Amino acid sequence: MSLYGVVGYPIKHSMSPQMFEAAFYEYNMDDEYRLFQIAPEELENFIKKDVNDIPIKGLSVTIPHKEKIIPFLDSIDKHAAAIGAVNTVHNVNGKLKGYNTDWIGATRAMEFVGKDCEGKFVVILGAGGAAAAVAYGCVQSGARVAILNRTLERAQALADKLGCQADTLSNIFKYPAHVLIQTTSVGMYPNINASLVDPDYFKKGMIVMDIVYNPIETKLVREAKRAECRIVPGYKMLLYQGEKQFEIWFGKKPRTEKMEEALLTSLNN
Numbered sequence: 060m061s062l063y064g065v066v067g068y069p070i071k072h073s074m075s076p077q078m079f080e081a082a083f084y085e086y087n088m089d090d091e092y093r094l095f096q097i098a099p100e101e102l103e104n105f106i107k108k109d110v111n112d113i114p115i116k117g118l119s120v121t122i123p124h125k126e127k128i129i130p131f132l133d134s135i136d137k138h139a140a141a142i143g144a145v146n147t148v149h150n151v152n153g154k155l156k157g158y159n160t161d162w163i164g165a166t167r168a169m170e171f172v173g174k175d176c177e178g179k180f181v182v183i184l185g186a187g188g189a190a191a192a193v194a195y196g197c198v199q200s201g202a203r204v205a206i207l208n209r210t211l212e213r214a215q216a217l218a219d220k221l222g223c224q225a226d227t228l229s230n231i232f233k234y235p236a237h238v239l240i241q242t243t244s245v246g247m248y249p250n251i252n253a254s255l256v257d258p259d260y261f262k263k264g265m266i267v268m269d270i271v272y273n274p275i276e277t278k279l280v281r282e283a284k285r286a287e288c289r290i291v292p293g294y295k296m297l298l299y300q301g302e303k304q305f306e307i308w309f310g311k312k313p314r315t316e317k318m319e320e321a322l323l324t325s326l327n328n
């Protein structure tokens with residue numbers, strides 16, 4: 060039996076355990092996936108000491124540790140370096156390597172409504188850690204990207220790094236998108252009646268993904284549906300970033316449909 064888990068703070072609402080337990084069950088694996096609630100000031104000791112003492116073979120990394128964890132690892136892959144965030148750690152013989160699978164999760168989620176974002180104009184709302192991964196994935200797919208954020212400086216810094224445009228949220232009507240991806244926490248439970256987008260912005264056929272998955276249908280998604288936009292469910296990004304984590308840790312694909320069933324059951328409860 061080997062131990063895996065998710066490290067974050069707070070962590071008790073994470074749906075990753077249900078998702079990975081379903082994947083382990085399908086392969087008859089006796090590995091365990093646990094929650095590790097680690098405060099920011101405890102992170103260095105946890106990563107540099109506890110992970111090998113316990114030992115933990117693989118970690119999912121979530122808010123607020125995705126950037127702060129980097130100096131405590133032995134190496135990170137080129138995608139995590141370009142994004143500036145790690146959401147996956149693999150412990151190979153005591154050496155900890157960091158990866159980012161959020162960008163792969165976002166890219167695969169977009170395939171729900173077509174192939175990918177190649178040649179499309181993508182507008183991303185937000186410029187935090189999730190936006191960095193989503194924007195990186197879109198740029199890798201060959202999209203043109205505009206990053207709109209409440210704080211312009213943060214949008215500009217990310218846009219400069221990835222070769223995108225930057226602006227404030229209030230200028231959204233200047234950017235008619237083929238694809239709109241909402242990456243801020245606005246609309247997340249319990250503030251479920253909040254949305255950053257004026258419904259007049261949505262046009263029939265526009266592809267819209269809100270990466271907030273609690274609730275499954277945010278106010279933004281409801282309004283986009285009313286305008287006959289094509290919706291990519293935000294939970295798909297969580298699902299596919301987890302699928303890629305499984306591949307990194309075990310060198311094989313999970314039964315992703317079983318992970319999805321478990322995730323949807325948790326989300327609906």
Ligand SMILES: NC(=O)c1ccc[n+]([C@@H]2O[C@H](COP(=O)([O-])OP(=O)(O)OC[C@H]3O[C@@H](n4cnc5c(N)ncnc54)[C@H](OP(=O)(O)O)[C@@H]3O)[C@@H](O)[C@H]2O)c1
Nearest residue numbers: 185186187188189190209210213242243244270293296297
């Ligand atoms: N579906 C998935 O797999 C997945 C994966 C990762 C994250 N997420 C979700 O994505 C969200 C963001 O995560 P993160 O890691 O990027 O967080 P983060 O690094 O803290 O960034 C937060 C972003 O939200 C913006 N924001 C926050 N409150 C706002 C408000 N009231 N009005 C306008 N903008 C606001 C911030 O703008 P400023 O820069 O102006 O502060 C910033 O751009 C969270 O809800 C997280 O659960 C989902």
